[in-house]
Amino acid sequence: MRRHFLSSAAHRMAGISALVVMGLAVGLPGDADAQYHRYAAGFTAGGSLITDLNPGAPGDALSLTPDAGFVLGLHGDRWYGPEGRFGIRYQGAYQRPTFDWAQGERRIGALSADVGALIRLTPPGNDATALPFITGGFGGLWYDLGTGDPTTFEDADAFHDGGSRVLPLLMVGAGVDVDVPWDWQGAPVRLRVEVSDHMTFGSPIRQASDGTRYGQVHHFRLSLGLHSIFDLRR
Known part of the structure; x- marks a missing residue:
């Protein structure tokens, strides 16, 4: 069961990687003289x-709060405009946080994919070593609680049907790209630091008392990464 879950997650990450590459390849046409x-x-x-x-669980219901954990991601950017x-x-991105459930500690598979706009607050140039940006977009987040069978957790007024589910998400964030003295096969490399919130429109958990879905869930992230920049027009 665990091997099947990991294999399924790996296939989903491979699919996201393919979508990133396709998105970059399709891109909108741009100015051939852009610097x-x-x-x-x-x-x-x-x-x-x-x-x-x-x-917002009623009364003295237990809070189902996942533990803090790691998140890993892939991304591709396509820039436009004269500057x-x-x-x-x-x-x-993919993460596997844990939380307390009816049968004890349980791990969640959470795989997100989104498309968002990027706006640089300063234009790139020969003297720019740090490029702050803001971002916002939409996507989906796939939750897999791995329960298999329908489960009720009375102490938390929670019910889960045992299946995986994709919920729509809203993403907002801010960050900065910083020049570093490295390259990858001749292409410059930048360090990216970003804080973001991936908010799903609803929870994968329903109320046991009346069957309604719980409200929004926020995924607050602090991430650090490297990316290669290429296609410099002169």
Whole structure:
């Protein structure tokens, strides 16, 4: 069962990687004389805090709060405009936090994919060593609690049907790209530091008392990563 789960997650991450590459390849046409790197691709790693899976549970119900954990991601950027200040990012991330459930501690598989706009607050240039940005977008987050069978956790007024589920998400964030003295096969490399919130419109958990789905769940992330920038127009 565990091997099947890991294999399934690996296939999903491979699918996200393919979508990132396809998104970069399709891109919108840009100005051939632009003085900036038009593409970027890389990875991130960091920490994540997830809010309660049963927000607003009635009475003295236990809070289903996942433990803090690691999150790993892949992303691809495509920049546009005469100064390269506006872009589109395709990204995917995976994490496996734990939380207390009816039968004891349980691990969640959480795989997200989103497409978002990037806006640089300063234009790239020969003297720019740090490029702050803000971002926002939409996507989906696949939850797999791995329960298999329907389960009720009365102490938390929580019910899960045992299956996996994809819920829509809203992503907002801010970060900075910093030049580093490295390259990858001749292409410059940048360090990316970012804070973000991936908020799902609903929880994978329902109320046991009336069957309604619990509300929004926030995935707060602090990530650090490297990406290669390429396609410099001169």
